[in-house]
Each structure stands twice: as C-alpha cells, then as structure tokens.
Amino acid sequence: MRILGAARMIVLVAAAALVLSACGDDGTGVREIGEGDSSGSGSGTGSGSSSGSASGSAVSECEPVGDLTDADLEIDVELKEWDVIAPAEVERSGKIGVRADNTGEEPHEVVIVSAGSAADLPVADGKVQEDQLPEGSFIGEIEAFPAGETCNGVFDLAPGDYVFFCNIVEEEDDGTIESHFELGMHTGVKVR
Ligand SMILES: [Cu+2]
Structure with a gap:
C-alpha cells in the first residue's frame, strides 16, 4: 500500500x-x-x-407518377402519423391528380386500391397483400417519400369506392412490427 x-x-x-x-x-x-x-x-x-x-x-425520394398537368381534377391528400386525410368524395371520375403532402416525421406512401373499405383488404404481418387483391383492383401508388415533402401522382379512377392507404411496415429494434396501415393510415374515397 x-x-x-x-x-x-x-x-x-x-x-x-x-x-x-x-x-x-x-x-x-x-x-x-x-x-x-x-x-x-x-x-x-x-x-x-x-x-x-x-x-x-436519400433512401426514399419522391418519384412522381405521371404528369399532374394531365389531370382532369386535382385533390390534396395529407399523410402523417397515423392518418391519411383525403376528400371523402371526388366530384368526377377520370384522371385524378393526387397531391400528397407528407406533414409527418417519417417517410410515407399512398397506395390506391378499388375496395369498399379498409376492412375488405387482405392483410398479413401488418401489410396489405397487394398480390392477393381481386384482379384489377390495384390502381397505383406514390412510392414512399420523405417527411416534409410533397409528391404527385395521376391515376385513372372510374366511379366507385377506393381506399387510399400507406403500406409501410417497419421492424423495430426489439422485433415488434410497426404497420402504418394498422396504425390507421387508410381512408375511403368515393369517386362520383
Ligand atoms: Cu406511412
């Protein structure tokens, strides 16, 4: 010592x-x-x-679908945790321009399918199984783009009911699954 x-x-x-x-x-x-x-x-x-x-x-950048200037009508869709906010009704069918605004804090996407409601969609592991949808019901999507950005798409929508949703599923560090769809990122849109 x-x-x-x-x-x-x-x-x-x-x-x-x-x-x-x-x-x-x-x-x-x-x-x-x-x-x-x-x-x-x-x-x-x-x-x-x-x-x-x-x-x-830079993992996900906005990739516009089509040209917004070709649209017969434009609608605004807001994406955030955990909501898709879109007009419940669109007054006409045709080439509908979707201006998607990601006001959240994570990347989001918009998938459009022809369906009566979100409950009708086939889901497994938190993800809507796009390959199991009835033939012809998948309309299109604006792929995931960053928070704080806007991304556009033009989709040909016939009169009917559609569901707009985000199909991103993330696996957390502890193995739990975060499904944007199951957390509420879907909404119904009726096209007249
Ligand atoms: Cu999302």
Missing part, C-alpha cells in the same frame, strides 16, 4: 510538472495561433458527419 501510494505521488508530481511546463509554453502568442488551427480541423470532421445523415434520408 505504501509503495502504491508513493508511486501515485510520483505520477501526480510528474503530471503537475507537465501542466506547469504546458502553461509556460502557452505564455507565448505563437502557441495560441497554433491552437486556433487545430480547432479548425475539428469543425471539418463536424461537416463530415452531417453529410452522412443526408445520405440516410
């Missing part, structure tokens, strides 16, 4: 001597300029990490 204690004293004395000598060096103006340069390189690494997060959000 005594030997350890003595050794620690020596280390402390040596450390104090280093601090003292460092303080002495800092007394010159030339050294202070050198320290300024080293903090400059530190900000360089900061910009590197921000470019990393930018590449992460």
Whole structure:
C-alpha cells in the first residue's frame, strides 16, 4: 500500500510538472495561433458527419407518377402519423391528380386500391397483400417519400369506392412490427 501510494505521488508530481511546463509554453502568442488551427480541423470532421445523415434520408425520394398537368381534377391528400386525410368524395371520375403532402416525421406512401373499405383488404404481418387483391383492383401508388415533402401522382379512377392507404411496415429494434396501415393510415374515397 505504501509503495502504491508513493508511486501515485510520483505520477501526480510528474503530471503537475507537465501542466506547469504546458502553461509556460502557452505564455507565448505563437502557441495560441497554433491552437486556433487545430480547432479548425475539428469543425471539418463536424461537416463530415452531417453529410452522412443526408445520405440516410436519400433512401426514399419522391418519384412522381405521371404528369399532374394531365389531370382532369386535382385533390390534396395529407399523410402523417397515423392518418391519411383525403376528400371523402371526388366530384368526377377520370384522371385524378393526387397531391400528397407528407406533414409527418417519417417517410410515407399512398397506395390506391378499388375496395369498399379498409376492412375488405387482405392483410398479413401488418401489410396489405397487394398480390392477393381481386384482379384489377390495384390502381397505383406514390412510392414512399420523405417527411416534409410533397409528391404527385395521376391515376385513372372510374366511379366507385377506393381506399387510399400507406403500406409501410417497419421492424423495430426489439422485433415488434410497426404497420402504418394498422396504425390507421387508410381512408375511403368515393369517386362520383
Ligand atoms: Cu406511412
């Protein structure tokens, strides 16, 4: 114990001597300029990490479907956690332009199927099984796009009932499944 204690004293004395000598060096103006340069390189690494997060959000970019100027009528659809907000009725059929606004905090998408209600759709593991839908009922979709952005699509809608929904399913770190559809991201739209 005594030997350890003595050794620690020596280390402390040596450390104090280093601090003292460092303080002495800092007394010159030339050294202070050198320290300024080293903090400059530190900000360089900061910009590197921000470019990393930018590449992460580039996973899903807006891919417009068709040309909105071809639409006979445009409707607004809002996407957020956990809602799809669309007009309950569209006054005419034809080429309907969908302006989808993602006001949420996660990427979302809009899938349009011909169906009486969301309850009619085949779901497995939180996902609407698009390949199990009755033939011809899948109309189209605006693929997932980032939060805070708007994305457009033009879809040919005959008179009838449709369900607009988000079919994103995420697996959390603990293995639980987060289904945007089951959390409520669907709504019915009647086209006159
Ligand atoms: Cu979603």
